[in-house]
Amino acid sequence: MKLTDLSSDINEWFSGSGPLADIVISSRIRLARNLAGYKFLNRCSTDEKSEILKKLRDVLMSLDLGDKIFYISVDKAPPLNRHFLMERHLISRHHAFGKGPRGVVIAQKEFFTAMINEEDHLRIQVLKGGLQLSKCAEQINHIDDMIEKKVSFAFSPRYGYLTACPTNLGTAIRVSVMLHLPALKITGQIEKFFNAAKDMSLAVRGLFGEGTEAAGDFYQISNQVTLGVSEDDIITEFEKSIIPEIVEYENAARSQLLSEQMDLLDDKISRAVALLRNAHLISSQEALFLLSHLRLGLNMRESMGASSPAIDTLGTLSKQSGRKGKGDGLSIATINRLFMLTLPAHLQLNYGKTLDATHRDALRAQIIRSALNQGL
Amino acid sequence: MQCQICNKNDATIHLTEIADGVRAEMHICEHCAQEQGIAVKSQIPLNELLSSLLAVQPSDEELFGPDEKGDSTSCPHCGFTLEQFRKEAVLGCPYDYEIFEKPLRRLIQKAHNGKTTHCGKIPSKTSTGTKKQIKLITLKQQLEAAVQSEDYEMAAQLRDKIKKYETKKNEVDRSQ
Numbered sequence: 343m344k345l346t347d348l349s350s351d352i353n354e355w356f357s358g359s360g361p362l363a364d365i366v367i368s369s370r371i372r373l374a375r376n377l378a379g380y381k382f383l384n385r386c387s388t389d390e391k392s393e394i395l396k397k398l399r400d401v402l403m404s405l406d407l408g409d410k411i412f413y414i415s416v417d418k419a420p421p422l423n424r425h426f427l428m429e430r431h432l433i434s435r436h437h438a439f440g441k442g443p444r445g446v447v448i449a450q451k452e453f454f455t456a457m458i459n460e461e462d463h464l465r466i467q468v469l470k471g472g473l474q475l476s477k478c479a480e481q482i483n484h485i486d487d488m489i490e491k492k493v494s495f496a497f498s499p500r501y502g503y504l505t506a507c508p509t510n511l512g513t514a515i516r517v518s519v520m521l522h523l524p525a526l527k528i529t530g531q532i533e534k535f536f537n538a539a540k541d542m543s544l545a546v547r548g549l550f551g552e553g554t555e556a557a558g559d560f561y562q563i564s565n566q567v568t569l570g571v572s573e574d575d576i577i578t579e580f581e582k583s584i585i586p587e588i589v590e591y592e593n594a595a596r597s598q599l600l601s602e603q604m605d606l607l608d609d610k611i612s613r614a615v616a617l618l619r620n621a622h623l624i625s626s627q628e629a630l631f632l633l634s635h636l637r638l639g640l641n642m643r644e645s646m647g648a649s650s651p652a653i654d655t656l657g658t659l660s661k662q663s664g665r666k667g668k669g670d671g672l673s674i675a676t677i678n679r680l681f682m683l684t685l686p687a688h689l690q691l692n693y694g695k696t697l698d699a700t701h702r703d704a705l706r707a708q709i710i711r712s713a714l715n716q717g718l
Numbered sequence: 719m720q721c722q723i724c725n726k727n728d729a730t731i732h733l734t735e736i737a738d739g740v741r742a743e744m745h746i747c748e749h750c751a752q753e754q755g756i757a758v759k760s761q762i763p764l765n766e767l768l769s770s771l772l773a774v775q776p777s778d779e780e781l782f783g784p785d786e787k788g789d790s791t792s793c794p795h796c797g798f799t800l801e802q803f804r805k806e807a808v809l810g811c812p813y814d815y816e817i818f819e820k821p822l823r824r825l826i827q828k829a830h831n832g833k834t835t836h837c838g839k840i841p842s843k844t845s846t847g848t849k850k851q852i853k854l855i856t857l858k859q860q861l862e863a864a865v866q867s868e869d870y871e872m873a874a875q876l877r878d879k880i881k882k883y884e885t886k887k888n889e890v891d892r893s894q
């Protein structure tokens with residue numbers, strides 16, 4: 343398995359499918375576990391870390407996940423490959439740029455990854471497109487059970503699963519949903535969303551998790567409380583209450599743009615189209631920002647049947663825009679592909695060598711131009 | 719309050735810097751903050767927040783309560799101390815949760831909305847005795863909550879359940 347087999351296309355969870363996929367990009371559940379009888383990683387010697395790595399790697403590689411699985415030694419991987427894995431949400435920033443023996447087990451379809459020796463000995467995650475938390479929960483629980491048959495995890499009757507950081511203690515579950523909220527941003531209501539999330543003890547993070555910016559109007563919302571509340575309760579609250587409510591607010595903001603602020607909406611979309619179709623140098627941040635407005639316009643056209651001068655223009659864009667473009671005009675799948683394939687590490691892996699920022703910006707602009715101008 | 723740098727605009731950014739145990743405060747306007755290259759983070763990752771909370775605590779007594787010695791205890795299993803936890807925001811080994819149970823409790827409560835007891839998945843390998851112990855802990859916590867909310871009917875039911883469980887547990891213990 344080569345990373346370029348992955349980098350040439352988007353992963354399944356980002357393909358634009360799944361419930362509420364126009365606003366909910368993905369659902370992710372992560373469990374943190376530590377082997378009983380070992381110290382936490384910050385007190386482990388390199389040899390102990392290697393021992394943990396080998397033990398967990400052997401267990402994980404023997405699992406039947408219904409998909410091919412492969413292992414990558416993260417500490418030995420070149421920085422570009424590590425960066426790529428992070429862009430792909432297969433490993434965290436902490437894992438990509440941490441220290442010591444560590445690795446990741448990945449299911450080829452990318453619905454499952456297991457980081458070994460991240461902050462905890464083991465962090466397993468299941469990812470799916472759209473709002474599918476219950477399905478993620480079912481799958482990760484099954485995988486966790488399979489692993490637990492082969493190893494013992496540090497567990498206390500009072501505190502539950504013991505983690506290196508007390509903030510993850512108990513269920514050690516992190517439920518994260520990635521949302522695309524451009525209309526809340528444009529209408530200036532995003533702060534309300536932040537405040538509401540804060541009041542509910544939820545964390546809001548950027549596109550690539552902890553410590554990252556909310557680029558392209560993508561936000562990850564996740565639980566912070568892991569102790570004293572069951573996995574089922576956390577998941578049900580997210581799936582039945584928190585996320586549908588945010589989706590409703592975003593939809594209301596989209597309707598508001600259409601009925602009260604059409605000039606503002608059209609200005610955003612038209613500028614995005616003009617720049618993306620003509621720019622010769624475009625940074626990753628700018629691309630995310632502009633593609634976000636294009637995605638908003640397309641979603642409003644497809645899901646709400648919205649019509650405005652700028653939204654109607656999107657319908658006239660290339661019929662063959664991108665490999666997966668279907669039907670009339672530019673497709674959401676194409677936009678999603680552009681989001682992911684123009685990220686710095688994806689660009690360079692697909693190009694076959696490392697590039698400086700200017701060359702990356704030129705290549706990015708060229709890919710976007712050709713996707714949006716084809717067939718016109 | 720006026721900006722301490724330009725002395726013109728209102729100070730909207732209030733910075734507290736603690737270096738080598740010395741606390742310094744600065745009140746500045748947004749414009750000067752930008753000029754000084756001070757970025758204001760709107761969201762702080764929880765780990766950072768936790769370590770900053772720990773760093774700002776003025777004394778062990780305030781943080782861990784008057785009875786705690788704080789830093790002098792070290793874990794016999796991994797050699798970890800609270801001083802190290804304060805710097806790194808991660809623990810050294812699973813036993814640290816027992817060794818530093820009292821001092822950590824306030825932090826755990828803060829991080830988990832006042833909760834201190836696990837409620838959720840239990841490893842399948844867990845022995846029957848431990849499972850009962852967990853059930854007992856959960857019941858006791860529910861009892862506490864019922865008393866606090868003055869739901870005495872529920873409290874009485876829970877008390878009876880606990881008694882029943884404790885009797886059963888003792889029987890199991892004696893038979894082992």
